[in-house]
Amino acid sequence: MRTLEDFIYESIEADNLLWMLDRWFDMHENEKQEFMEIIFLCQKDNNVNKVEEYVNQTKNLKINYKEFISFMMDEVNPPKEIDYIYQFKEILKLLIGNKSNKNKYIKK
Numbered sequence: 001m002r003t004l005e006d007f008i009y010e011s012i013e014a015d016n017l018l019w020m021l022d023r024w025f026d027m028h029e030n031e032k033q034e035f036m037e038i039i040f041l042c043q044k045d046n047n048v049n050k051v052e053e054y055v056n057q058t059k060n061l062k063i064n065y066k067e068f069i070s071f072m073m074d075e076v077n078p079p080k081e082i083d084y085i086y087q088f089k090e091i092l093k094l095l096i097g098n099k100s101n102k103n104k105y106i107k108k
Helices: 004-027 029-045 051-056 061-072 084-097
Strands: none
Touching: 004 029, 004 061, 004 084, 029 051, 029 061, 029 084, 051 061, 051 084, 061 084
16 A cells, blocks of 8 residues: 555656656647657557657657657756666656546547
């Protein structure tokens, strides 16, 4: 059973993720549809393991996905040894697992 502290932390984390996505796509509208398509494909497959393949099939997102991940991680100077695809997968897992009514990025 989760503690109240864990529940509050997870709620803040989920809301922050949605807020960060909104901010990124405010500045990168041309990548939003590609991102939404990746989410749809991952939900359809019930798997995020093909994320790298899906990103490479995009026009705009494949150019900026490292900056996207750095932005989402809130890192101005990200570490040199970062696995961007792994981080992308983790973002998708959090997003797909967030069943909140506020989550406009997944299909229910």
